[in-house]
Amino acid sequence: MLYVLSGTNRPGSRTRQVAEVVAEHLKKYKSDIEIIDLAKLPYSELTGQHYSGQGLHTEFTKAIEKVNDSEGLVIVTPEYNGSMPGALKYFIDHWSYPRSFEFRPVAFVGLGFRWGGLRPVEHLQQVFNYRNAFAYPERVFITNIGDALKDGKIVDKNVTDLLDKQANGFVRFITALKSQNLFPVSK
């Protein structure tokens, strides 16, 4: 299973709509695609006591198990104050190392206004490079998101083409890694 991680818990977010578009592109190249939606997770249950995973709410445990079992992740992140949403980093900070991260194929889509989520994507790349993931090099940045997304559809053909190219390339990237047993790693 390949997961698209919708990187904010803001209800009605544009990020969630973009995650749906990304999933549709991926489904052209791979059948088993699902979305992990941070807006569905019970953040009010996180108390700061759960970084070890002990006592974590089952909805978080299930979402982290999806990450751990995934063949790859496409993380869709909006830009909040020049970085990724706190909710996304907070979710990631409950993952386990190395299991959740190491050698996991990961791709990034950013959205925002002027810079199209360049900063949160680069911050995420730092996190995932540090944690030894396999980052797919072609990122997609959706600028002027208020104009680029209408009624849940991307209306900018250039962005649509970039999302499709990334989806195709990322699925082939995963296939290539698997063919050489680079992921999942046999211990």
Ligand SMILES: Cc1cc2nc3c(=O)[nH]c(=O)nc-3n(C[C@H](O)[C@H](O)[C@H](O)COP(=O)(O)O)c2cc1C
């Ligand atoms: C708390 C917050 C901070 C934001 N900061 C930025 C920012 O620094 N740069 C930017 O381009 N857009 C910023 N935005 C706008 C979002 O990128 C924009 O609302 C976009 O729709 C994606 O967010 P959404 O998925 O919550 O809808 C911010 C939005 C919120 C809610």
